[in-house]
Amino acid sequence: MSQIPRVLVAPTPQPLVVEAVRQAGGEVVSDAADATALVWLEWDDKEGIRDVLRPEMTWVQLPAAGVDAWLELGVIDAARTWTTASDAFAHPVAEHALALLLATARKLPDAARATSWDRSAVVGTSLRGKTVAIIGAGGIGRALMGMLAPLGVEVIAVNRSGRAVEGAARTLPTERRSEAWAAADAVVLSAPATPDTLRMIDADALAAFRPGALLVNIARGTMVDADALLHALDAGTLGAAALDVTDPEPLPDGHPLWHHPRVLVTPHTATPNDVIVPTIAALVGENVARLRDGRELRGVVEIERGY
Amino acid sequence: MSQIPRVLVAPTPQPLVVEAVRQAGGEVVSDAADATALVWLEWDDKEGIRDVLRPEMTWVQLPAAGVDAWLELGVIDAARTWTTASDAFAHPVAEHALALLLATARKLPDAARATSWDRSAVVGTSLRGKTVAIIGAGGIGRALMGMLAPLGVEVIAVNRSGRAVEGAARTLPTERRSEAWAAADAVVLSAPATPDTLRMIDADALAAFRPGALLVNIARGTMVDADALLHALDAGTLGAAALDVTDPEPLPDGHPLWHHPRVLVTPHTATPNDVIVPTIAALVGENVARLRDGRELRGVVEIERGY
Numbered sequence: 001m002s003q004i005p006r007v008l009v010a011p012t013p014q015p016l017v018v019e020a021v022r023q024a025g026g027e028v029v030s031d032a033a034d035a036t037a038l039v040w041l042e043w044d045d046k047e048g049i050r051d052v053l054r055p056e057m058t059w060v061q062l063p064a065a066g067v068d069a070w071l072e073l074g075v076i077d078a079a080r081t082w083t084t085a086s087d088a089f090a091h092p093v094a095e096h097a098l099a100l101l102l103a104t105a106r107k108l109p110d111a112a113r114a115t116s117w118d119r120s121a122v123v124g125t126s127l128r129g130k131t132v133a134i135i136g137a138g139g140i141g142r143a144l145m146g147m148l149a150p151l152g153v154e155v156i157a158v159n160r161s162g163r164a165v166e167g168a169a170r171t172l173p174t175e176r177r178s179e180a181w182a183a184a185d186a187v188v189l190s191a192p193a194t195p196d197t198l199r200m201i202d203a204d205a206l207a208a209f210r211p212g213a214l215l216v217n218i219a220r221g222t223m224v225d226a227d228a229l230l231h232a233l234d235a236g237t238l239g240a241a242a243l244d245v246t247d248p249e250p251l252p253d254g255h256p257l258w259h260h261p262r263v264l265v266t267p268h269t270a271t272p273n274d275v276i277v278p279t280i281a282a283l284v285g286e287n288v289a290r291l292r293d294g295r296e297l298r299g300v301v302e303i304e305r306g307y
Numbered sequence: 308m309s310q311i312p313r314v315l316v317a318p319t320p321q322p323l324v325v326e327a328v329r330q331a332g333g334e335v336v337s338d339a340a341d342a343t344a345l346v347w348l349e350w351d352d353k354e355g356i357r358d359v360l361r362p363e364m365t366w367v368q369l370p371a372a373g374v375d376a377w378l379e380l381g382v383i384d385a386a387r388t389w390t391t392a393s394d395a396f397a398h399p400v401a402e403h404a405l406a407l408l409l410a411t412a413r414k415l416p417d418a419a420r421a422t423s424w425d426r427s428a429v430v431g432t433s434l435r436g437k438t439v440a441i442i443g444a445g446g447i448g449r450a451l452m453g454m455l456a457p458l459g460v461e462v463i464a465v466n467r468s469g470r471a472v473e474g475a476a477r478t479l480p481t482e483r484r485s486e487a488w489a490a491a492d493a494v495v496l497s498a499p500a501t502p503d504t505l506r507m508i509d510a511d512a513l514a515a516f517r518p519g520a521l522l523v524n525i526a527r528g529t530m531v532d533a534d535a536l537l538h539a540l541d542a543g544t545l546g547a548a549a550l551d552v553t554d555p556e557p558l559p560d561g562h563p564l565w566h567h568p569r570v571l572v573t574p575h576t577a578t579p580n581d582v583i584v585p586t587i588a589a590l591v592g593e594n595v596a597r598l599r600d601g602r603e604l605r606g607v608v609e610i611e612r613g614y
Contacts, residue, residue, distance in 0.1 A: 117557035250424035
């Protein structure tokens with residue numbers, strides 16, 4: 001059913017997003033009471049959205065790729081359509097995963113901390129001919145696969161169905177993901193946060209990793225048991241870890257992950273600030289146009305699936 | 308003219324290389340006096356090769372991508388064919404350039420040095436939609452272009468002839484390379500070391516760079532004026548620099564490049580150790596086969612060109 005949405009952009013009427021709504025043929029309103037749709041641009045105060053949400057709003061666009069926090073708080077209800085920015089952020093997040101993967105393979109964190117010319121301490125390895133397991137072959141995982149293709153990497157993809165992912169040498173269903181641990185030189189976590197992925201990288205998983213394997217997490221910190229991770233690093237079974245997400249997050253000062261020589265932490269910066277607003281603006285424009293045309297929206301949250 | 312080469316692998320008869328010569332149908336000899344070809348596997352003592360070189364050797368394989376040091380010492384003569392490992396190392400070196408480019412864009416060196424969660428200090432940018440100038444569109448530059456393609460980067464290629472490089476949005480001849488400075492968000496140096504590229508990144512060049520631009524050097528340290536570089540970083544005109552090569556090299560302890568917050572130095576590790584020998588072995592095998600078949604060798608040095 002097509003409609004001209006009356007969109008509230010809140011809590012701040014970000015000009016680029018407002019303009020995108022208008023360009024796509026939507027109407028922009030400034031009062032929640034007049035709105036049939038909401039674009040919510042607040043990342044920290046997850047519950048603030050309750051103050052503006054009205055029953056008349058049939059579509060809410062959230063500003064993040066992962067909406068697990070809003071789901072857990074019960075903010076996301078079945079009374080309307082909710083969309084995430086997951087697809088839209090797939091490219092920049094995959095680029096960050098690639099940066100972290102190459103940085104750990106090439107020992108760039110060690111180089112960044114070095115103050116003396118010592119090749120033996122800093123020389124890494126090439127990814128060519130290596131096997132990378134991508135846990136969660138959604139938008140981010142598939143974008144990463146495209147970026148890895150010219151590097152001569154063999155990819156093992158893990159997804160819910162196990163249906164073959166194009167470009168992957170092998171695809172495993174979630175319940176067989178542990179087969180990927182021993183087969184991969186590097187493991188990238190790009191799955192949505194669900195009960196099934198909670199602490200999936202625990203002591204057992206890490207014990208099955210190849211000696212010297214790399215771990216990259218750009219998904220959610222809660223997927224990795226940090227104590228087990230530190231233990232595996234010290235035991236020498238894990239080569240290095242690069243984490244854009246941590247548990248807890250923000251990672252508190254003095255946490256051992258800040259000081260481990262083979263850990264690189266980026267403070268949830270996979271989607272750089274200068275990318276966020278233009279990307280969301282483009283996505284909002286697209287979804288407004290889809291709504292007008294009566295087409296399915298992009299990035300619809302499936303509550304029962306959990307993302 | 309085809310021949311079965313009698314190859315000396317020196318100063319050490321590296322088993323993988325010896326095996327590659329045999330597999331390709333060459334003969335392996337252990338005395339320089341019996342050899343018609345030399346595979347030279349010594350990186351530090353550049354003149355040591357003089358002790359084993361004999362007039363009967365019609366082909367010498369050197370173990371490096373850049374052979375400027377051997378050329379300057381007059382080791383490389385016109386009496387025989389000399390080949391470099393330039394093509395063979397193109398992929399790993401390009402991979403390192405990609406790693407350095409992504410690391411500086413994503414501020415990973417800052418993250419590696421951080422001990423506290425501070426997004427504002429560490430958030431970088433995405434390369435998508437950015438322009439990267441690749442100075443020297445030989446094997447390394449072209450391999451890098453292939454790796455940048457899925458990242459949505461626009462490439463300006465600079466080569467001697469200015470003949471359009473496939474995949475580049477624009478190709479400039481060397482004499483017009485300064486046009487690339489103001490047009491690029493990042494500049495990658497992947498040219499051979501010649502009098503023409505000596506100190507090409509000087510104060511004038513850096514002054515023409517876009518504010519906040521990134522510089523990656525995986526070619527030769529002598530192409531960059533380090534004083535001018537440090538000045539441009541402090542003046543804020545240059546965003547960050549990642550250098551796999553320095554001048555002098557090794558970079559001495561206490562050099563300001565070791566301590567600048569926006570500089571990342573890797574100690575000439577673009578071709579990782581574990582890649583060097585297998586890659587040279589494969590190249591030697593290929594060149595032995597080409598020699599047997601009377602075909603042109605791969606990576607032939609042109610003395611008058613300087614690489």
